[in-house]
Amino acid sequence: MSNKEPLFSTKNKKLLTNPLGSDNPITVQVLGICSALAVTAKLEPAVVMTISVMAVLALANVIVSLIRNTIPSRIRIIVQLVVVAALVILVDQVLKAFAYDVSKQLSVFVGLIITNCIIMGRLEAFALGNKPLPAFLDGIGNAAGYGLILVIVAFFRELLGSGTLYGFKVIPQAFYDMGYQNNGLMILPPMALVVVGIIIWVQRSKDKSLIESN
Template sequence: MNVKKKEHEPLFSAKNLKLLKDPLSINNPITVQVLGICSALAVTAKLKPAIVMSISVMVVLAASNVVISLLRNGIPPRIRIIVQLVVIATMVILVDQVLKAFVYDISKQLSVFVGLIITNCIIMGRLEAFAMGNKPWPAFLDGIGNSLGYGIILIIVAFFRELFGSGTILGLQIVPKGFYDFGYENNGLMILPPMALITVGVIIWVQRNRNKELIEER
């Protein structure tokens, strides 16, 4: 047998690691690509739903990235968006059904997120931009990386919104009771959706200020 063995790229080559790292900073899905803003507003009033949402998006994004990447050579380009949507929706409903049957408590927390995951544009964005043209393993890493980038922003926003809006972190009282006696009040505006947008805006501002690469040339 003289078949020359094709050289394999190591699993965590520099190129693959870049797929994991870039979405965390210079190619963040929320602050740089400005995708998935809708769900970032909806679920960040408290920290816990934000964490649950991040994990759910990670599972769905990684799995559908792999599935689309496996199918990529057979998908007719004219109906590729429909195919992607079917894969995402099937995946999400399947996960939801399994959770409902075996870990009912978690599925109750996820209830409203399920719909939000299907419509999360990060997922379709990554399927279209990456999974359609790459092998399953890089597609998997890309999915994990992007959902981490998404999750980090969600968690940062939710942290500040819960701290200033409710005085708690993960439901635990952080602002001492004494503060309230001196006239401190929770900021009701923080738990309303507009403040999520403003918080995301502040994060984008800080990030661009520190990373000049991100500033567009006139």
């Protein structure tokens, strides 16, 4: 096996790093917006959601890639759904048993991982046509790109909306005594959309190649 591809060849590295920037699932492909609005009021659920999506997406990518040659093409979407749904239920059950507080906060969103467009999108577009290792890296990369945006949005929403970061108070009491108020609007989902919009704006003004010409 002298011509074996090294683990981190340029191609594989790209699978990991592209989704963080120029091929980001949220800001460029505009997938997974729904959950990005829902879990970003605080940093903690955003981080847990990222980890859960990463686990589900990486594993689903590998499983689908492993069985890609056996899947009857007429029911391939159903097969993908079953794989994702089974993994999501597993994640939900494990969270309920080992991280009860977090699972309560995420509540319905864990179930909603199934409907996260990023997952079905990557399975259909990548895992069905690639070997397990690149599929695994693609899963990790896309989940990381998704998580990056989630964490950025959650950072601003929690800081401005609750005056805390990861549950710790960061805005000193003296500010509140002087009349500073948390912005309640930041806690509500529409502000997540506005923050995502600002991120897209900043990214496109830096990387002109992302701007569609029409």
